Amino acid sequence: MECAENLVGTELVWGKCSGIVVETEAYLVKGDEACHTFMRPSTRAFVERNEAGTAYIYFNYGVHWMLNVLVKGGPRDGLILIRAIEPQRGLALMRKHRGREELRQLCSGPGKLTQALAIDKRHHEIDLAADPTHGFHPRPNDDVKVVADPRSGTIRAKDFPWRFTLKESPFVSRPVQRRHR
DNA sequence: GGGTTGATGTTC
DNA sequence: AACATCAACCCG
Numbered sequence: 620m621e622c623a624e625n626l627v628g629t630e631l632v633w634g635k636c637s638g639i640v641v642e643t644e645a646y647l648v649k650g651d652e653a654c655h656t657f658m659r660p661s662t663r664a665f666v667e668r669n670e671a672g673t674a675y676i677y678f679n680y681g682v683h684w685m686l687n688v689l690v691k692g693g694p695r696d697g698l699i700l701i702r703a704i705e706p707q708r709g710l711a712l713m714r715k716h717r718g719r720e721e722l723r724q725l726c727s728g729p730g731k732l733t734q735a736l737a738i739d740k741r742h743h744e745i746d747l748a749a750d751p752t753h754g755f756h757p758r759p760n761d762d763v764k765v766v767a768d769p770r771s772g773t774i775r776a777k778d779f780p781w782r783f784t785l786k787e788s789p790f791v792s793r794p795v796q797r798r799h800r
Numbered sequence: 801g802g803g804t805t806g807a808t809g810t811t812c
Numbered sequence: 813a814a815c816a817t818c819a820a821c822c823c824g
Binding site: 644646653654655658677679680681682683685687698700702728729730731734770771772773774775792 | 814815816817818
């Protein structure tokens with residue numbers, strides 16, 4: 620999914636906080652058994668009634684919120700999971716939300732980043748394209764090297780390289796899978 | 801450093 | 813019952 624790849628390197632702004640997107644995962648609305656649309660009518664309805672750029676937020680493992688963006692209008696519709704960002708602005712606030720000091724522990728995972736940015740159900744279905752304080756800002760003049768790997772969190776459909784990370788970023792949720800030996 | 805486990809809400 | 817996670821804990 621090109622959109623998932625293109626989000627890497629943009630700045631995710633969330634109120635007083637922000638960070639550079641360093642890791643995403645693409646889920647296709649159609650034919651992807653790892654996508655919520657595959658099993659959930661409610662998610663299919665969400666896709667139907669919303670435009671591209673809408674936030675899709677859900678609660679997972681009874682513990683963590685997950686931030687996704689609806690993508691439409693290209694060859695295929697999808698939901699892009701934001702998995703990690705490199706903290707930029709609002710470090711003190713993020714540390715407070717996370718209860719941790721280390722920079723690399725603030726947003727290096729989908730559940731960590733939502734906690735750091737205080738993202739939850741309130742933000743479900745908001746339009747990320749309309750509000751400059753909640754959404755993705757392009758960063759011009761930036762040379763972004765993106766690596767594609769199989770998705771990390773899901774068991775299903777493991778064979779597609781739909782996890783995108785900023786090359787050699789120390790802020791991803793898990794190191795990029797390295798070829799052993 | 802690596803493996804294991806418990807917490808826990810929403811959906812189907 | 814499954815699940816797109818995390819941190820605390822053990823072991824070494």
